[in-house]
Amino acid sequence: MPDTIPADSVGLVEPTTVHFDQPLQLSCGQTLNEYDLVIETYGELNTEKNNGVLICHALSGHHHAAGYHSMEDRKPGWWDNFIGPGKPLDTDHFFIVSLNNLGGCHGSTGPTSSNPVTGKLYGSDFPIVTVEDWVDSQVRLADHLGIEQWAAVVGGSLGGMQTLYWSMAYPDRLRHAIVVASASKLSAQNIAFNEVARQAIMSDENFRGGQYLEQGTLPKSGLGLARMVGHITYLSDDAMGQKFGRELKNEEFSFDYGVQFQVESYLRYQAENFSGSFDANTYLLMTRALDYFDPARQFNDDLSQALSPAQARFLLVSFTTDWRFSPERSREITDALLKAGKQVSYMEVDAPQGHDAFLMNIPRYVNAVAGYMKRVADECKEASV
Amino acid sequence: MPDTIPADSVGLVEPTTVHFDQPLQLSCGQTLNEYDLVIETYGELNTEKNNGVLICHALSGHHHAAGYHSMEDRKPGWWDNFIGPGKPLDTDHFFIVSLNNLGGCHGSTGPTSSNPVTGKLYGSDFPIVTVEDWVDSQVRLADHLGIEQWAAVVGGSLGGMQTLYWSMAYPDRLRHAIVVASASKLSAQNIAFNEVARQAIMSDENFRGGQYLEQGTLPKSGLGLARMVGHITYLSDDAMGQKFGRELKNEEFSFDYGVQFQVESYLRYQAENFSGSFDANTYLLMTRALDYFDPARQFNDDLSQALSPAQARFLLVSFTTDWRFSPERSREITDALLKAGKQVSYMEVDAPQGHDAFLMNIPRYVNAVAGYMKRVADECKEASV
Numbered sequence: 001m002p003d004t005i006p007a008d009s010v011g012l013v014e015p016t017t018v019h020f021d022q023p024l025q026l027s028c029g030q031t032l033n034e035y036d037l038v039i040e041t042y043g044e045l046n047t048e049k050n051n052g053v054l055i056c057h058a059l060s061g062h063h064h065a066a067g068y069h070s071m072e073d074r075k076p077g078w079w080d081n082f083i084g085p086g087k088p089l090d091t092d093h094f095f096i097v098s099l100n101n102l103g104g105c106h107g108s109t110g111p112t113s114s115n116p117v118t119g120k121l122y123g124s125d126f127p128i129v130t131v132e133d134w135v136d137s138q139v140r141l142a143d144h145l146g147i148e149q150w151a152a153v154v155g156g157s158l159g160g161m162q163t164l165y166w167s168m169a170y171p172d173r174l175r176h177a178i179v180v181a182s183a184s185k186l187s188a189q190n191i192a193f194n195e196v197a198r199q200a201i202m203s204d205e206n207f208r209g210g211q212y213l214e215q216g217t218l219p220k221s222g223l224g225l226a227r228m229v230g231h232i233t234y235l236s237d238d239a240m241g242q243k244f245g246r247e248l249k250n251e252e253f254s255f256d257y258g259v260q261f262q263v264e265s266y267l268r269y270q271a272e273n274f275s276g277s278f279d280a281n282t283y284l285l286m287t288r289a290l291d292y293f294d295p296a297r298q299f300n301d302d303l304s305q306a307l308s309p310a311q312a313r314f315l316l317v318s319f320t321t322d323w324r325f326s327p328e329r330s331r332e333i334t335d336a337l338l339k340a341g342k343q344v345s346y347m348e349v350d351a352p353q354g355h356d357a358f359l360m361n362i363p364r365y366v367n368a369v370a371g372y373m374k375r376v377a378d379e380c381k382e383a384s385v
Numbered sequence: 386m387p388d389t390i391p392a393d394s395v396g397l398v399e400p401t402t403v404h405f406d407q408p409l410q411l412s413c414g415q416t417l418n419e420y421d422l423v424i425e426t427y428g429e430l431n432t433e434k435n436n437g438v439l440i441c442h443a444l445s446g447h448h449h450a451a452g453y454h455s456m457e458d459r460k461p462g463w464w465d466n467f468i469g470p471g472k473p474l475d476t477d478h479f480f481i482v483s484l485n486n487l488g489g490c491h492g493s494t495g496p497t498s499s500n501p502v503t504g505k506l507y508g509s510d511f512p513i514v515t516v517e518d519w520v521d522s523q524v525r526l527a528d529h530l531g532i533e534q535w536a537a538v539v540g541g542s543l544g545g546m547q548t549l550y551w552s553m554a555y556p557d558r559l560r561h562a563i564v565v566a567s568a569s570k571l572s573a574q575n576i577a578f579n580e581v582a583r584q585a586i587m588s589d590e591n592f593r594g595g596q597y598l599e600q601g602t603l604p605k606s607g608l609g610l611a612r613m614v615g616h617i618t619y620l621s622d623d624a625m626g627q628k629f630g631r632e633l634k635n636e637e638f639s640f641d642y643g644v645q646f647q648v649e650s651y652l653r654y655q656a657e658n659f660s661g662s663f664d665a666n667t668y669l670l671m672t673r674a675l676d677y678f679d680p681a682r683q684f685n686d687d688l689s690q691a692l693s694p695a696q697a698r699f700l701l702v703s704f705t706t707d708w709r710f711s712p713e714r715s716r717e718i719t720d721a722l723l724k725a726g727k728q729v730s731y732m733e734v735d736a737p738q739g740h741d742a743f744l745m746n747i748p749r750y751v752n753a754v755a756g757y758m759k760r761v762a763d764e765c766k767e768a769s770v
């Protein structure tokens with residue numbers, strides 16, 4: 001909890017729920033007749049409404065990207081080091097919008113919401129949504145906010161996939177696309193790790209076919225396992241080595257299956273923590289959205305062709321030790337953009353933190369985003385004169 | 386099933402059970418008063434008894450390394466491509482001994498055996514055994530076979546750890562140590578993956594505190610998950626990409642959590658197959674043996690000092706895309722051996738198959754082992770003259 005709110009913080013913030021009652025056609029064929037999106041906004045929308053920046057979240061993210069909900073909060077929003085006055089996503093210049101995606105478990109309509117048709121909680125009846133569906137719903141949100149064109153859409157990991165799709169499906173509705181530690185599609189290994197996570201959740205006796213909330217149970221151990229696998233793969237071997245090494249919790253081996261090594265203790269803590277605060281059906285759904293995203297598929301695997309409608313300028317960033325969304329994946333996107341004649345800046349950041357690096361204060365990365373967004377802010381002002 | 390036994394096969398083989406009734410003191414403090422080891426042997430022990438080669442198995446391995454148990458066998462032993470007449474471990478020259486380690490589930494005394502004290506199955510009461518314990522039991526086996534000194538001890542992965550320990554603890558009982566795709570200790574990431582496997586098994590409702598056999602259940606889904614994680618990490622990202630890519634099982638996405646991608650189908654098959662034929666308590670125990678092995682620990686992390694008693698000559702092999710037992714780990718061992726003034730040859734093989742490469746017919750690797758063992762065979766003959 002902050003004793004005082006730091007000067008470069010957006011301060012105390014409050015989420016807003018936006019209700020949509022225009023039916024949304026989903027990729028799976030189903031239609032959501034109405035739905036809510038929970039959002040937070042930081043900074044002010046200018047008169048010209050040309051300074052909007054949309055933040056798209058990753059697998060376990062949500063709308064609370066910056067600031068504090070109360071003075072009792074232990075931690076600020078998940079990307080607080082990037083969002084605030086004077087920060088790379090500078091709230092003195094930008095109107096920043098962060099949402100919880102459809103299917104999420106932080107207030108937007110999803111598996112933990114009540115199904116208006118049955119009056120019961122959706123649970124596993126909530127349809128599988130895709131990156132494309134999310135972007136479609138985000139377009140509605142932009143309309144609702146009166147934002148014809150975002151100054152930038154920004155996202156890391158799964159958020160980067162949404163940013164990419166914005167650029168190809170709604171080319172005239174964003175001027176810049178910032179895609180961090182992302183990929184145009186998952187590799188077989190990535191899908192495999194997601195499948196382990198899903199199997200862990202679905203084989204938990206408390207999963208109850210996904211209707212655990214209705215039945216008053218929680219598949220905590222399955223969701224915890226899924227999170228453990230995630231955690232290991234978001235960190236690099238080096239990062240884990242530096243953080244934990246082979247350090248023991250107690251001095252001697254106890255020759256049992258309790259916690260022996262610090263890294264075991266850390267994983268169990270993460271699992272326990274996460275499984276008490278996240279929804280298992282949402283986790284399943286997010287991993288499927290990751291698996292399915294592959295915009296080049298309908299273009300004979302020609303990503304360049306898929307990206308050809310894009311009008312935005314691009315900034316791509318990757319991190320050397322990120323092995324789930326490796327630099328190679330970002331280079332593929334960069335190559336495809338260049339081939340399609342787009343403007344793209346690409347930066348490969350030397351960082352030991354693995355995939356998690358995209359959330360961190362790494363000077364070269366922070367400075368690049370800050371510098372890029374400074375230029376975007378200047379453009380907004382020029383256009384406003 | 387082979388229609389005819391191939392000419393370079395060791396042919397039909399039969400396992401033998403060797404009973405030991407001299408108590409074995411284990412690292413954990415407990416004592417096994419008596420135990421069985423199941424072994425297979427290929428080739429003939431010569432009069433001088435100087436041509437013995439011991440094969441140490443990895444996590445899910447066993448004594449059946451080569452040949453067929455019957456004409457109905459679909460597959461030969463797990464290292465059949467390396468063991469046989471004219472093969473790198475040439476049964477025309479060597480007497481090859483392969484065993485199932487203590488704690489295993491293929492006939493040697495372990496969790497699925499009857500505890501002579503209680504008359505019940507051991508289950509989770511079987512003590513955690515270590516690499517050191519295994520080697521101690523293998524020394525007894527050598528004594529039983531009348532082999533004073535192995536021509537070579539050979540092992541990949543966890544088997545390589547046993548080989549390393551032989552060289553430091555029983556330096557005068559082997560002339561050569563062949564250590565493939567191994568490490569002198571696991572990294573934090575490796576321990577973390579092992580912990581996920583253990584948690585998957587132990588949180589399965591059918592695990593019953595490890596007494597599932599007594600209670601007539603099987604923690605199949607937990608063991609299956611453990612195997613899935615293992616499989617993903619034994620393959621490289623590239624290997625999975627080449628093998629499965631993003632290929633779909635059916636043409637269209639079905640928007641559910643069934644099998645969509647080929648890689649999911651493969652993993653589920655592997656999980657199902659393995660969990661029906663392997664013992665969960667053995668799996669737990671093997672992962673702990675991996676975690677614990679760290680011979681440099683008592684020498685202030687100075688591996689060179691730990692290896693200083695060794696008299697054997699060493700061949701080390703690693704594979705470029707092996708990220709669980711990476712070339713870096715083998716180079717650490719090589720460096721430590723060189724620093725300690727030992728004879729060591731090290732080969733880093735360019736191979737896309739990840740950790741699994743150690744089981745495969747990769748020409749450079751096969752030729753190196755064959756060439757090395759040819760010299761060892763010549764030495765045996767010279768000493769016999």
